[in-house]
Amino acid sequence: MTERTTVIKNADVVLVDKDCAGWSQVLRNGAVVIEGDKIVAVGPTSNIAMDYTSFDLTIDGQRKIVLPGFVNAHAHVAGSFLRGLLEDIPNHFYGYALPLEKFLTRDSIRAFSLLGAVEALRNGITCINDHYYHSDQVARAFVASGIRGIVAETVLDVDMGKLKDGKYRHNIDSGMKALDKGAKLVSDWSGRGDGRITCRIGVHATDTCSEDLLLKSNELAKKLGVGIHMHLAQTAKEVAYVEETHGKGPVEYLGDLGILSNRIVAAHLNYAKDSELALLSTNKVGAVQCPTIYGKMCVKSKLDWFAEQAVPCGLGTDWLSMDIWDNMRSAIGISRTLTGREVLTAPKALEFATMGSAKVLGMDSSIGSIEPGKKADLVVVNTRSAHMSPLRNAIQNAVYYASTGDVETVFVNGELVVDSGKTTQVSEDETIQKAQVLAEEIWEKLPYPANKFIV
Numbered sequence: 001m002t003e004r005t006t007v008i009k010n011a012d013v014v015l016v017d018k019d020c021a022g023w024s025q026v027l028r029n030g031a032v033v034i035e036g037d038k039i040v041a042v043g044p045t046s047n048i049a050m051d052y053t054s055f056d057l058t059i060d061g062q063r064k065i066v067l068p069g070f071v072n073a074h075a076h077v078a079g080s081f082l083r084g085l086l087e088d089i090p091n092h093f094y095g096y097a098l099p100l101e102k103f104l105t106r107d108s109i110r111a112f113s114l115l116g117a118v119e120a121l122r123n124g125i126t127c128i129n130d131h132y133y134h135s136d137q138v139a140r141a142f143v144a145s146g147i148r149g150i151v152a153e154t155v156l157d158v159d160m161g162k163l164k165d166g167k168y169r170h171n172i173d174s175g176m177k178a179l180d181k182g183a184k185l186v187s188d189w190s191g192r193g194d195g196r197i198t199c200r201i202g203v204h205a206t207d208t209c210s211e212d213l214l215l216k217s218n219e220l221a222k223k224l225g226v227g228i229h230m231h232l233a234q235t236a237k238e239v240a241y242v243e244e245t246h247g248k249g250p251v252e253y254l255g256d257l258g259i260l261s262n263r264i265v266a267a268h269l270n271y272a273k274d275s276e277l278a279l280l281s282t283n284k285v286g287a288v289q290c291p292t293i294y295g296k297m298c299v300k301s302k303l304d305w306f307a308e309q310a311v312p313c314g315l316g317t318d319w320l321s322m323d324i325w326d327n328m329r330s331a332i333g334i335s336r337t338l339t340g341r342e343v344l345t346a347p348k349a350l351e352f353a354t355m356g357s358a359k360v361l362g363m364d365s366s367i368g369s370i371e372p373g374k375k376a377d378l379v380v381v382n383t384r385s386a387h388m389s390p391l392r393n394a395i396q397n398a399v400y401y402a403s404t405g406d407v408e409t410v411f412v413n414g415e416l417v418v419d420s421g422k423t424t425q426v427s428e429d430e431t432i433q434k435a436q437v438l439a440e441e442i443w444e445k446l447p448y449p450a451n452k453f454i455v
């Protein structure tokens with residue numbers, strides 16, 4: 001771990017509202033000081049200059065915006081392998097995406113995870129809450145790239161082959177094997193990468209896991225002292241199955257099983273009833289929305305509810321893309337289309353993507369905002385471009401107009417992991433090349449020509 005000191009000075013520093021109420025502010029001509037892995041001072045550049053005499057690294061922040069690193073609260077970074085295969089296909093989720101995952105190997109999951117981690121860092125994401133198969137390989141990629149990550153081994157016991165044709169068949173033995181892998185992941189990887197890696201138990205969903213497996217997963221998470229990361233009320237099919245089998249909605253079902261608590265991070269929730277969303281709030285379950293993918297999946301988001309109820313919500317990218325800028329803008333657009341009002345503003349969307357996600361993950365005391373004592377996870381955005389000019393207000397300019405190419409510098413744990421738009425810990429070119437070769441190998445194995453998917 002680095003012990004050097006860094007200052008970013010003369011910048012617009014965004015101080016994010018801790019309560020996610022939409023009151024974030026901009027410190028003009030501000031400075032941030034990093035010592036080792038922590039932020040040690042934030043203030044006007046003139047004050048900082050009086051308190052410190054020298055730094056190992058000085059970054060001039062003129063015409064630059066300093067933001068807290070983005071926290072991606074729900075993702076499957078290796079899911080990028082599906083790009084271009086299924087975006088325009090009806091029933092692509094159960095019909096194609098889930099069955100296609102069987103073509104992945106440990107090696108390809110590591111390579112696609114590295115691709116996702118590099119993409120995330122280039123977008124300004126400094127922490128990813130991930131859920132996938134062979135998650136030791138995801139963790140390996142996170143450690144190598146320099147990103148912070150929470151990894152979870154996917155646990156399910158449904159037969160995916162049969163589910164493709166609409167039939168639910170559960171086999172607890174396969175679920176217990178996955179759960180054993182999940183426990184091993186926790187013991188092998190917690191705290192690795194200078195403390196950047198933590199773990200959760202990765203429950204897939206309430207329809208793809210049997211009741212017994214849900215209960216056993218919850219017991220294991222409690223025993224190991226870790227949280228659960230799961231999908232909840234994510235599809236109409238899941239809700240129909242749970243209603244038919246248990247006579248209630250998926251959130252009510254988890255509540256009756258005694259599983260709802262602040263240890264759970266639940267993604268999507270778009271098919272939950274309003275009464276179920278309220279149940280999540282009372283039980284302090286961490287809720288996550290992934291707005292960009294909902295349009296693609298013909299799904300109506302619940303962002304209007306989260307914005308109107310003033311309940312903190314995390315933002316995630318899910319799979320296929322790590323573009324958090326796109327997700328903040330989708331969140332604003334979708335919530336306004338649903339309500340006809342400016343229910344979600346740029347400060348609030350930014351808060352959801354930083355503090356909101358950090359709160360959902362129970363990590364808000366260490367990441368999510370630029371404050372002395374917190375981990376130095378920071379993003380510097382360059383605004384010297386036609387699409388970012390004129391620079392009037394750092395928050396509105398960044399949230400509405402910035403994109404991946406504007407992210408110039410990224411720190412995670414005080415380490416410079418993106419410098420002048422390039423990843424420093426791994427080669428972006430080699431990562432892209434390896435992922436392309438492995439994707440082409442997978443396309444060769446598909447039971448149908450890859451171009452059949454292009455409609």
Ligand SMILES: [Zn+2]
Pocket residue numbers: 074075076231267318319
């Ligand atoms: Zn997901």
